[in-house]
Structure formats: structure tokens, C-alpha cells
Amino acid sequence: MTTLKSSNFRLVGERVPRHDAWAKAKGEQLYSADWALPGMLHGKVLRSKYPAAILRAIDTSRAKALPGVRAVLTAADVPHNRDVTKFGQMRDVGAGFEGLYKVLAEVGGKIRFKGEAIALVAADSEELAERACALIEVDYEPQEGVFDPREAILDNAYLVSSEDASNVIMRTRVEQGDLEQAWEKCHLIVENDYYTSPHEHAYLETESGSGWPDENGGITLRVGTQVLEHYRTIAKVLGLPHTKLRNMSVPMGGGFGGKEDITVETYLALLVKATGKPVKMVWSREESIEAHSKRHPMYLHYKTGVDRDGFILAQEVSIVMDGGGHTYLTPWVQMYATINGSGCYNIANLRCESVSAFTNNTFSSANRGFGVPQVNFCYERQMDCIARRLGISPYELRRKNLLRNGDPLATGFVPLGHVALDQLLQQTWDKLNQTPKPERLPDGRKVGRGIACGMMGYGRLCFLHDISRIGIRIELDGSVTLRAGVPDLGGGQSSVLAQIVAEELGLGIEDVRPLIMDTHMTPLCGTTTATRQLYMSGNACLAAVQPLKERLARKAAAIIRDNQWPQNPATGYIWRPDIEHILGHLVFADKKIYYGPDPGKNVDFVAVVAHVSNEGGELFSEGQFNAPFTEVPDLNNIKGQILPDMTYTCHGVEVAVDEATGDYQVLRIVAAIDCGKAVNRNSVEGQLEGGTAYNLGWLREDLAWEQGITRANSFATYLIPTAADVPDIETIIVESRGGLGPYGAKGVGEPSDNSIAPAIVNAIADATGLEFNTPLIKPETLYLALQNERN
């Protein structure tokens, strides 16, 4: 691909208002719950009240007898209640592990977590559906359960599932060099145990949607999801061909990985099929918190050895992951955690081993960062502990060890894209320390500063054989319809595609209308997960637009050549450059196609479209982008290219600690990222700021799990940051042009949130000397630790 100078861009790199911003500002955007059809029923899920139990019997007769109740379904009513997934491109092709999924809990089997679905109800009103749920009699035999994955992996542990002989979900490992030899050369070895707490996505929109029966036995859903491709699984559950289960999906009110697994879709489809009527389902906030996935809690052990100068010689990591009650995405998350365990440093000798296990906690799955925030927290805490022990600055220690261009990752693979870590570290450190750090604030609070780096992939695991397809149709008035099965969860996933098409065709973003998220009417773009949409679908956009652009350019060149070179009135002689020369100098801008050397020679975009149309030329194009494909790696020693490329970040933080109460406030945040190329500057900053606040919240958000019960199951108790809790965020956007996405862009969505949490805890350590081994630090935690220190 040719490298363009940024001055060549008209839209790319600008703060372009998103195509859907006005609709959202005006309240016109309709989300999953904002829909009603005549005669629509209301669906409810009956959920387990125990985290661990044997489901002895279900009696639905009283619920069914209630007037106005149209369907009561249990596992026995589900055509294919079980599904198995494996690593690999398709759910049915692959290796490495097998994960069993059940739509509804089965009689005779075990309930695996509180909130597991047992029965479905559809009724004339929401209140009736709730009453019917209350009338379903469930015979539970409560079990002791197991709630700590370290106990769950022991031989005699309580078995969470009735189908498996062990609670272990998967074991995997990555290894380089010779650890044993390396330890002997170390000047200092720092060893710590860490625990990272579960984290709730807390999108403002709870899981919801509607569905209705269509002609010929088809079912149509209207449900926002991060993964349109789930329609295949939903069809399979119902015993329908893939063609008959359609989701005309809608933008989400936030996702962050929590809408990556199936939420309401299967339940709706089953109820629609059972009743033959439209059904709507909206989860309450409490239901949402109790029934959808969480960020994996992890128990980690880190052992890091350095030489006298602070160069890391060896690092050994072991991880025990809490998968909760069901497999879901645990093995994939585990891969991310394992290959990123040793961090964004050049370490010759390393080992990272991990095991994931079932417990009777809420199941764990994708949550912004996908296993990386946990290890990022630990390796960046390790760095500060080492720096303090060696008496060198945390900046200096990092600078010495950071990955640079040409350095291999833990799997031995050298990243394809640019590695900007030292630049990010330098700029963040300088900005954070522009002014000298005060010892205390005038009100007496102690001040601390901390810094942390981070690294995370964009694009899915290469062995998943990821693709994205985009469709573009140029309308006869010169506007463009962009068809993309791109789930938009709020990150601007679809708007950036419109921007790319507009850039390429010389149009305004308002000239491009994205029609998105339909399983069968838009080309599938793949999942909005893994920070992949700009990379994958952005490249697919370029692939789709290029043939159209070329066709239009050729026509424009002909028109310009034929009509716009002056004729000598005396001789009638016309000198004209040849078509290829003109083609090489055409510029698409301002809804025109210009001959670059003489912009007076140009033709309206719409006129060219008319000509092409008139001649029967195609004004339609689909393009596909394929990510690098690899095979499923050996789980005993993961090697090679696991992800397409990495994005790098750095966070700097200043905190103030009130030592008398343990309360602390983040006063300043510097956040830096190499986004490769900022396609939409507002969106890049928005992701960085949003990601920063998201994991700033991780420090205080406490689900208060107690033996499988989520005590903080509402927004009154699960406290995410308000505007008054987040300071101004000073962003540093580096544009190395060294990414694999369009124009050299990298993905930023998930990487944005990784390094903030350790930076804050490092700052608290700087202020107080307390070395916390968990991100969850409430004022009480800090106060008690200070008391301990004093005694």
C-alpha cells in the first residue's frame, strides 16, 4: 500500500462528527428495548436462586394455568438444548478444548451459578410474566459449591458441572529460554501473589430486544449484539436452517464485551416459536448484573529477576483463572492472559502457565481487555516493586526493558507493526512531571505519582481465520449506501467505515449512509470484539471501494480528456495526455473528480456516476479482508503469531491520599497511545478517555461476591465512576502509521484501558509506601493497610 502524507487526507484524521451523532443527540436512535409491535408478549427468565444445586424437578403447571400466560418453557422444550464449541475458525472445527453450553438448566443436572436460566415465560404483560415465573415450582437440592478456583482445581473439590470429571477448563503455557539458569544470574528476585477482582461491564443499556415470527417458519429478532454470527447457534438450538433465523440487529447502548455472548436472543427465538407471536424481553439492571459475564477474577503469582542494572533476566508467571459456572470465552481469554503474562518487556527467559476452572460464581467471559488488564496490572506492579528495591526510577527501569522494534514477543513472534513503547513512556513521564510533585496538598493530603505501560493485540486470534466483508452501492444521486454487518456498540465502529468510504470517494460523511448489523441483509463484518473492526472492516472497506473508485476514475479521466482540453480554433488540433496519465493524477474531493495538476479540469462525481450507470457499469462492490491465518497452537507451548499485531499504551497518574480516612482521589491522568493513524481523532481520544475511566472504575467497583451471591447487583451498590470522580484526562496520541489497519491505523478500544489501573496503584504506593497486590482498593482497604503499617 502506498504511504500517503496526512496532508492528502480531507476527512481522515479530522474530528469528524459521527454519522449517528445527531440522531443520538436528538433522541431518535432506537435501541433494542425501544420497539413495540401490536400484540407483543413479554418474556421473562426464571433464574436459579442458588449458586450450586441439583435441579431435582420443575413444575410449571400453576404458571401455565395463569390467564394471560402464553408459554412456559423448560429445557425439555428446547429442540437442541446443548451445544459444544472448540477452538478454531468455526464452532464445530477445531482443537484444544471443548466447551459445553446449555440454553436452560436440565432436570437432574447441576445448577452452576446463581442466575442460571431455568425456565422461560411469555405472557400478555411484563407483570403477568413475572407472576408466572413466581408460580413455577422448582425443586432444588442445594449443594456446597466451590467459589475459589484455587480450591476448584484440587482433586477432591466439589464438581461444578454434572457433565465433567474435573473443574479444570483448560491448561496452557508459554515458555522461552532457560529459567533455571537465569535465576542464578539475578541480582534481585521479586516475588508476589496477586488477586484481580471481577469487573462488571455496566453498560447503560441492559440486555433486551424483541422477536417475531416471519413467513415460512422464519423468525426475525431485533437485538443488539456484539456478535451477529450467533444467529447460527440460535438457529441450531431451534433446529432451524441458518437462513431462517435473522437478526436485524441495532446499535447497542454499550457492550465492552458483555454483549459478546448470546444474551436474550435464544430465549426470544424460543418464545416466538412457541407462541407464534411477537415477544419482547428486557432485563432489569439486577438481572443484567447477575446473569451476564464478568471479567475473570484471577489469582496470579509473579516472580521476576533482574541484574544489578535492572535488566530483567527472567520472569515466571502462574495464573489461576475463575471461569465461573460456564465455559463461554474462558479458553480464549486465557490465551490472551497467558501470552501477555510476561508483559511489554524484552525478557529472554520466561514461563507463563495458566489454568482455568469452573466455580459456582457468575460465569466469566469477555470484558474490555480480554484477560490482559489482569496480567498488565501485575507485571506493572512488579516493575514498580523492583524499581523501589533497586532505588532507580520506575521510568528508568521500564526504559531499559521495554520491547522495541525487532524484539520478539513471549511466543517468539516479532510484531509486524511499529512498537512505540519508549516514545509513549517518555512523553507520558515528561508530561506527568512537567511540574514538580508536591509532597502534600494544602489540605494535608499526601501526593503520589505513578506510571504504567501496556500492550494488547488488535484483531482476533489468528487461528480463528478472521474475515470481514463490506458492500458499497453508489446511488444515482451520488450518495453511497454502505452495507456492513458491523455491530456498533458505541465506539463508532460503523461511522469510521462511512468516513473511509467518504474519504476515498471525495464525498462528505453525510453522503454515506451505513446500513448495518443485519445477519442476512448486510455482508458479515465479523464480531465487534478483539478491537478488530477498524482493522478488519476498515481494510474490507478499502477493498470494496477500490474497484468502484477505479471504474469511476477511468470514466472521469475519459470525460476530462474528451471535453476539457482546449482546442486550437485555427487548426482544430487538440493535444491531450493519454488516459493513463490523467488516471494517475486524479483526485476525489468535494464531490468532484479533479485532474490534480490543473484542478480547473474536473467533473462532478454525480455526473460520472450517471455515465457509468448509463453504460451498464457496476456501481456495486463487495470487498473482503482476511486476517493472517494460522493453525491452533500447541497449548503446552504456544509459539508463533497468535495475534495480528499489538497496540501500546502508557498511563501516568497523580493521586492524593487522605491518610486519616484512606480515601484517595485521582487528581491527574496522562494517557498515551500509539493508534497508528487517528482516522477520527475524536473517536481515538474518546476510546482512550473512556477506557481510562473504565478501568479507573475497576479500583473501587466491588460486586461484593459472597459464596456465589452478588451483593452489589444494582447501580445503587455497584458504583461506577460519575463525572465528579474522573479528573481531566490529558491524552497523548502518537501516530506512527505503523499499524495493519487502513492508513496504518491500529485498534485502540481495548488497549486503552489496560495500563491505568497499575498506574493508579503505583501512585498510591508512591504516596504511602503501600504495595497493594489487587486493583480493588476502597478507602477502607487503604485505611486498614495504613493502620497495619503503623502498628
Next chain:
Amino acid sequence: MSGTLQISLKINGESRVLHTAAHSSLLNLLRDNGYFDVKCGCEQGDCGACTVLLDGIAVKSCVILAMNCDGHEVRTIKGLGGHDRLTSRLQKAFVEHGAIQCGFCTPGMIIAAGDYLRHDGRADREQIRRAMSGNLCRCTGYQKIIDAVYEVAAELESEVCG
């Protein structure tokens, strides 16, 4: 769900006679009648997505008893944009600053910001943060929301002074 009680109120300038249950919230009354621009995020006053104007004052409609609004006037974001100059300016600022990501909190945010500015809110980032602290946003980190409100506040101040 429609109830048995009749309620008369003005919604977005239009007189409506609707039916509701005695215990219904204003939020449910509005959404049951198709005012989907009022979002529901928690149903207990903790997120602010359902913020509307009741007699010109911003309230969280999920914790307002619908029947208490009998004879009163409600405005949702759709009844403000294009009609109310301040709201239109805020909408423009939100759009241009990139203050909107998923957009689920946006109607409530804009109404809360309008409430602050209508009550002599200053162009002061700390005060704006406090004024917006009843409306949760999980996407933006609030930065660009504060930027947008600050810009309108500063413009208003300079208009008053100039």
C-alpha cells in the same frame, strides 16, 4: 402496561390523556406510550438515562410517580431539540466534541446540562462535573461531555458579558 387510572398532562407541548397504574413511574408512562427517547437504565434513580423536564426542572422520571404529574408538563429530549435554543446548542456541542459514543446516556446528559446552564451554571469544569454527576456514562470517561458543556457555558457567559 396500561392501567386503570386516567391522567392528563402535557408532553412535549401536546395535551395527552393517558391511562396508567396507580404506582407507575413517569418513565414507564412515557415509554409505554412510545416516548422511546426516554431511556431506562436502572429504574431506581441511579443512572440518569431517563432524565426529563417536569415543569421545566430536570428530574429522573423513573423515581417520579406518574400520577403526581397529572396536570403538569413534561418535556423529553425530542420535545426540546429544535424548540429550545439552549438544548439545540448543547446538542450541537455534544455532536461536534465527540461527546456521544453509544448515545444511551445522551438525552439525559443533555437535559441535565441544560438544567445546570438554565440555573446560571458557570463555565467551570469542576462545577460542570458536579452538575453532571447524576448522569452515568460508561463510554466517554466524561471528558468530551464536560468539554461540550463547558463550551456552551463559556459562550453564554461571553454573550451576557459582551
Next chain:
Amino acid sequence: MKDFAYHKAPDLKSVQQLLTEFAEHALPVAGGSNVMVDIRNGRLNDRELIGISDIAELQGLRFSRGKIIIGAATKISEIAVSQLLAAKAPALWMAAQVFADPIIRNSATVGGNLAYASPAADLAPPLLALNADLLLLKKGGKRKLPLADFFLGVNHTALEPGELIASVEFAANARSAFYKLGLRNAMAISIATAAAAVKRVRDGSISEIRLAMGSVAPRPVRCLHAEQFLLGKQALHIDPEALAQALVWDISPIDDIRASAVYRRAMAPVLMQRAIARACGGCADEVFAGKKSADEGRAGA
């Protein structure tokens, strides 16, 4: 099944009528921020909801002959913007600044906050410290009840069937202050709160003091032992250990989702000392000037 009826009370006379008629089944609703949550969560059912938000006599605040009288249906936001209260009852004003969030403050009312009788009611400690009285109305009568006698337990008050809080009144005290410790800077139910109202003699020693706390007992509490201990002490030089010893007799905190009893017990003297320091000047003076909101001087003292 949720089973409610609704009656709108346009004036005081009708509300007294309705309250008498439905007695313990009656539930007055003004702002609704507590009631609506309880109805939704099923903690309340089978009640006659009495709409009192339109009753003009229950609204507004007045200052007359050294007394401040606040109508029960007055919104918290009206307190938060009142320069009069900022100057004459800063404890209450500060509490209003950090009460829930700005939007809830637009609908939540003073009477509602007290009548719900949460141990964490933000307005209770300042009003207890200001020695407030409640004016209670009933068909054919009214009575004055010291706020200190009003709270009986969690969601339990001395309000009799048929009775309504009409207003709360108290004497102005410019040397009063409030301090809240919560898990975040807005929309946070308190871990603990402290309020103090002080009178000092010329040498700086305390001649009269009233203290109260929230979220440290089943109900908002006056801290009589601490008050006794502080009499005659220098306001700005209080021995924290001794204050803690005295407070132990006033509070009985529990573990809950926000904090442990141990932490609350440890915080009680810290918060109280800060409230007293604010009340006596210190960082409170700038707060009184109305320039800063109450929690900006959070780590003061």
C-alpha cells in the same frame, strides 16, 4: 401483584382527610425517590398513595425571628441554592450540596428524606445538630416533635397513622457544619456522616455543642456523650483518642455493603472532628462564602 390506589391531595385539608381515612395504609408521595424504588423492588405493596407534591403550603423556606422554617415538600435543590441557609445553617446547606446528585435533588424533598428514616438520611444529622423540631399535622390537630424523638429505627419513626410532616424548624446557627464520607463523589449513600453545631466563648472553648451522625447506628443519632465530653474543651485542639472514646457510647455501627463496623467506628471521630473544625471556622469559612461546595474541603482539618 402490585396493588396500589392513588389519591391526589390538592391542599392541606384534603391530605388530612385522606390520611385519616386510610390511616396506616396511606403513603404520602411528594418527590418519590425512595417510595418509587421500594414499590419497584416489592418492598412496598397494598398502599393508598397520596399525591402531595401539588400542596403549596408544604413548600418553601422562611426565616422569621431567628428561626428557619422549611416546608416538608421543599426540594433539596432549593436548600442547596439558598444563600440564606449557607449563611445561617451551613450544616444543612452542606448536606444538601452532597445529597445524592443534582437531578435527584430537584425532586427529593426534606420531608421525604426524614420520613423514610434511613440511617443514612443526609439531612438528618445536620437537622439533629441544629436541634430541629418537626411540625406534624393530623386531622383536627397538630403537634411539635423534636427531631431527636422522631427516629425510632431503620425506616421506623414516631409518626402516627394519619400524621404528616408539615415542616421542620430550627434556630439559625452559623457555626454549624457537615461532613460526609462516601464511596464516590456523587450518588453515594454515606459510609458515615457527621454534623456539628457549636457555640464558643471568647477563649475558644466550647460552651455549647450539638453533634449528630448518620450511618453509624440503626437511626441517625445525636452524640450526647461526645457533646458532654467536648464542653469546655478548645474547639480546635480536641484529643482524637478521647473523642473516639466518648463517641463509642453514641454509636453502634454495623457491617454492610459499604463498610465494616470497624471502619465506621474508626471514622466516626475523624469525621466528627472535621465537622467541628468546619463549624468553628477553619476551612469552613470559605465554604460559607458559598464559593466552594462542601466536599471540596474534604480532607480539611
